[in-house]
Amino acid sequence: MQDVISYIKDNQQNYIEELKDFLRIPSISTLPENKDDINRCANFVADKLRNAGMSRVEVIQTEGHPLVYSEWLGAPGKPTVLVYGHYDVQPVDPIELWENQPFDPVVKDGKIFARGATDDKGQMYMHIKSIEAFFKTEGSLPLNVKFIIEGEEEIGSESLESFINNNTDLLKCDTVLVSDTALYDEGIPTLTYGLRGLSYLEVEVTGPNRDLHSGTFGGGVGNPVNILAGMIAKLHDKNGKITIPHFYDDVLKLTKKERDNFKSLKFSDKKFAKELGVAALEGESGFTTLERLWARPTLDCNGIIGGFTGKGAKTVIASKASAKVSMRLVPNQDPKKISKLFTKYFKSLAPKSVKVQVTDLHGALPALTPLDNPATVAASVAMEKAFDKKIVYMREGGSVPIVTVFSKKLKAPVVLMGLGLNTENLHSPNEHFNLTHFQLGIMSSAYFIKEFSTK
Ligand code: BES
Numbered sequence: 001m002q003d004v005i006s007y008i009k010d011n012q013q014n015y016i017e018e019l020k021d022f023l024r025i026p027s028i029s030t031l032p033e034n035k036d037d038i039n040r041c042a043n044f045v046a047d048k049l050r051n052a053g054m055s056r057v058e059v060i061q062t063e064g065h066p067l068v069y070s071e072w073l074g075a076p077g078k079p080t081v082l083v084y085g086h087y088d089v090q091p092v093d094p095i096e097l098w099e100n101q102p103f104d105p106v107v108k109d110g111k112i113f114a115r116g117a118t119d120d121k122g123q124m125y126m127h128i129k130s131i132e133a134f135f136k137t138e139g140s141l142p143l144n145v146k147f148i149i150e151g152e153e154e155i156g157s158e159s160l161e162s163f164i165n166n167n168t169d170l171l172k173c174d175t176v177l178v179s180d181t182a183l184y185d186e187g188i189p190t191l192t193y194g195l196r197g198l199s200y201l202e203v204e205v206t207g208p209n210r211d212l213h214s215g216t217f218g219g220g221v222g223n224p225v226n227i228l229a230g231m232i233a234k235l236h237d238k239n240g241k242i243t244i245p246h247f248y249d250d251v252l253k254l255t256k257k258e259r260d261n262f263k264s265l266k267f268s269d270k271k272f273a274k275e276l277g278v279a280a281l282e283g284e285s286g287f288t289t290l291e292r293l294w295a296r297p298t299l300d301c302n303g304i305i306g307g308f309t310g311k312g313a314k315t316v317i318a319s320k321a322s323a324k325v326s327m328r329l330v331p332n333q334d335p336k337k338i339s340k341l342f343t344k345y346f347k348s349l350a351p352k353s354v355k356v357q358v359t360d361l362h363g364a365l366p367a368l369t370p371l372d373n374p375a376t377v378a379a380s381v382a383m384e385k386a387f388d389k390k391i392v393y394m395r396e397g398g399s400v401p402i403v404t405v406f407s408k409k410l411k412a413p414v415v416l417m418g419l420g421l422n423t424e425n426l427h428s429p430n431e432h433f434n435l436t437h438f439q440l441g442i443m444s445s446a447y448f449i450k451e452f453s454t455k
């Protein structure tokens with residue numbers, strides 16, 4: 001094992017150069033114009049798996065973006081780890097706020113800046129490098145490894161979901177290892193045991209049959225932009241609670257043990273507010289910030305479109321206004337049920353002067369993994385070894401939709417060994433990944449493979 005760790009340490013600079021090549025591919029999953037880049041990126045991942053020493057590597061075409069599947073099953077009788085990650089990234093807008101070109105990676109202050117650096121190329125690449133270190137030093141792995149890497153995580157993982165449903169034997173494993181979440185703080189080894197789910201909808205409010213002069217018609221007809229804004233405002237009460245009837249019915253209450261664990265993390269509201277540049281925090285009354293972020297459901301308007309938004313002034317009443325609304329869900333809320341409750345309530349808020357259309361875009365189930373399974377125990381030991389510090393356990397406000405599909409269909413515990421930081425600007429300009437964490441992640445992955453091989 002010492003050889004493996006030394007090999008990883010000696011190759012740090014090579015890993016960074018390879019990661020740069022990976023980050024140069026603009027694999028934006030949501031934009032049709034990047035389809036070729038998506039294919040190129042899948043092939044890049046496949047090549048790296050092949051070069052690392054995996055025996056079977058396949059790029060699998062789907063109705064959407066290709067999947068990369070790989071396996072090395074040379075340790076019969078030993079456990080099997082399935083590594084999951086995603087090679088797709090979010091769009092780069094607003095481009096003018098980037099300090100370097102998003103697909104021209106730059107290393108500065110021990111961080112690598114590029115779209116996908118932390119979400120999820122840098123994190124996923126750690127596992128390819130850890131298995132490579134075993135092959136290069138010991139010639140084999142102490143357990144069996146499979147990889148399933150997708151290109152649709154940022155757009156709902158549809159193709160992977162059907163692939164899992166149709167290939168449960170191929171993907172059979174003892175645990176799923178995922179690095180697509182964050183550390184609690186810099187240098188703190190962390191395992192995440194909960195993710196929020198998601199229900200994402202689009203609403204459209206239509207008033208008059210065309211745009212109107214706001215002088216001639218203002219006051220005589222309902223304005224869809226005003227009305228939509230008012231309807232959105234009604235979705236919360238003054239205590240920050242969501243007003244949709246039955247919205248909280250299935251919410252699992254926090255246990256005393258969990259509340260105590262959250263408290264022990266010594267979260268500073270002041271530091272959090274300062275880092276975000278806000279004078280005060282806001283949220284549901286009766287809960288701490290960590291409870292609100294990790295264990296309470298929320299509703300946010302993600303975008304609002306309507307009327308005149310160009311430079312200057314135009315006096316107009318728009319015919320239509322629309323908004324994107326998402327709700328982060330917690331166990332045991334069900335995205336389909338929540339979308340229905342939202343739709344019914346939202347429609348009921350509309351005055352007679354407008355028509356309302358609600359479209360359910362996508363959803364994800366919330367996840368909670370028990371901490372006492374052998375894989376999580378091995379992961380804690382592994383991270384503690386790599387960081388030489390005590391592990392902390394946290395939940396996460398974001399979603400990785402495929403996690404519950406893995407645990408349900410493969411009946412294997414999912415280990416969320418994330419090495420990102422929530423300050424690394426994922427989905428926003430100047431995304432970056434801490435290179436010390438990149439290195440520690442490769443070591444954590446290697447220690448995990450060793451630890452779990454004896455379980
Ligand atoms: N890696 C993120 C999830 C995440 C975000 C983990 C923040 C830890 C901290 C993932 O790629 C992501 O962005 N998920 C989306 C899912 C959605 C598109 C269905 C999310 O949470 O918005």
Ligand code: MN
Nearest residue numbers: 119120153180
């Ligand atoms: Mn991700």
Ligand code: MN
Nearest residue numbers: 119154426427
């Ligand atoms: Mn993401």
